[in-house]
Amino acid sequence: MDERELFVRGIILDPTKRILEIGPLNRPTVTKVDFPNCFYCDIRNTGQVKALYTGNEYLETTGIHVDVNTIVDIDYVLKESYKETFRGLEKFDYIIASHVMEHVEDIIAFLNDIASVLKPKGKFCIVYPDKRYCFDHFREGASFRDAYDVYRRGTSETARMVLDFYNTAIDENDAIVYWSAENITSFLPKNNTAKAIINYEKVINGKKMDDVHFWPFSAVSFLIFLYDCVRADLLPYTCIEFHPTQENSQQFMVALEYKPEILENGYPELENIRHWISTAPEDYYNSHFIQIKQNNIDLSQKVSTFNTELSLCNKKIDSSNSELILKSEKIKILKRENELLTFQNEGASNLIQNLSKKNEVLERTTEKILEKNDILLSRIQSLETIQNSTLWHMTKPIRTILDFMKKI
Template sequence: MDRRQRVLNFVVPHGRTGVELGPLSRPIVLKSDGNVLYADHLSTEGLRHQYRDHPTLGPDGIEGIVPVDVVLGEGGLPRALGSRGPVDYIVASHVVEHVPDAIGWLRECGEALNEGGVFCLMVPDKRFTFDHFRTPTSVGALVAAHLLRLRTPPPEAVYEHFARACEVDVPATWRGQPVPDRLIVGGPPAALDATATAVASGRHIDVHCTVFTPYSFGRVLTELLALDLLPFECAALEPTRPCESEFFVLLRKRSDLGAAARAATVPRLDPARHNALPPPASWPKRTRAAARRWVRSLRGRRS
């Protein structure tokens, strides 16, 4: 099953009204699937101007960018939708990691959903992306960004991106081969300069503000729900599949459940499979199993 079909199975767009955030030239939910609105931070023409030299838009280039139905601004999706909201579902592919205040953004999206509506997130697994050498984002970092109402990436995220971004061969990493330390941005000296410039100018530098593995995301989501910071239950958390680099999260708006009950809906993932790197493929099966048991025992002694 390809990623598009997985999303369609989650949100069931036929006969429903939904929003896809930031589809650019690769929408997942098509107009033929149902009543979907495409939302972005700029108009169609604004996006075509911003991405006029972007190398990843596909063969049609900027002309392939789909017409934007909803232009986001202050107040986020609920205000931008106006009388067209609330909606039955929201889809966001590789969006959450770019948002400086992820908690605030998730709460805004929750306001744009009908009760029982679903929010489908596709999140890059940092183990298999250029974020490989970065540390997973903590609850504390997310809470701080929310309390500070950040509108630009936190300085530490800017630094970590420029200092750690690296080339990753996804299939090789899944086979257990170590990721070589080949930086693609510039390393610590460039990171210091970029961070100082961002702080001095207040300019928005587009980096991944948050980085997760499936396991770390599940831990963070459980705590945020327990703190009653998000109005969702976790309807699904599908870990990264072999030779892929993203995982899927389905949140459902549930105002009728208490915070503890919502937190209890997050599935418990195995840290050895969904947080650690795959063991080298050359290891015998017994050795790999022993290594996993050793990791689990080590974690148990630390807790």
């Protein structure tokens, strides 16, 4: 589902309502399957539409291709006007014009004609190609001035729009090309001006062209056109939705609600349209954009300075990282040495524990020796006491005889 269909389905809340889609070609925004009371209308019958899109000057100029086998069947062929075409029939709750209004010769009369077949508070959904992002890119913008001139003096006054179209429209219709704005001057028109002048003369002489974009608007300039129509008491609608052209797209969307009292008092609607204009992105070059450009230059310089400083910081960081790597290696060596010392300390600790145990054994042995030594000393003292006694001296001859006898 593309953005056109999403937009329309966001407006049409009841799919059973009576709906008219104008100029659906091969891309209707509503289908009879999903919206059983929808009808298709065109200025040509189905066969004529297919014949037209088999090949024409419009297609050659714009580079557009349409598969005629995908063109939908037309239910109503437009007579003199929508009012006459649907006279006596039930009016519509919704009318849709997707990429249609730019092809209408008298756009102000068209808006009022559509109002004549809408129910009270009926909605008119408009999908419009933004001239900035389609083959109309290099064309002069449409204006209320030109539209009013055609409205007052007749469709022969569209001759200058026909001249502009055939002289300036190009055969590139890819929105991305215009959004990217790369080498855009290479697409400057190379059309045959003499041929464009011939078409201009045809319109002057009363001929209606097959297919032309008469009214190349941008999103904002279309709102300004509506604003001017309200000022001139020519627009019986209030704008209830506005979707500006999105990036890489080529169409904006507007929803109008039929409100005839605006023709009597348009001031509230002027305020309303001013609000919608204020919500849209700017589409013209002004002092604000000059300031933005200067700000971008200043910012670029600051970014350049910052990048230089960042480069110096990165060098310092690299140097610091090198030092950190060396210190990290030293820390690893110290860690290994510490592990070795820890291992050695554990060995020394074990040795000390063994020596401590041996020392305890030695102390116990020493204590025993000391105890025995005390006993021995006591005995010696006893012997000395005996030796010094009178009895010892009196028995000496007998000990001498016993010693002699032991030797025998």
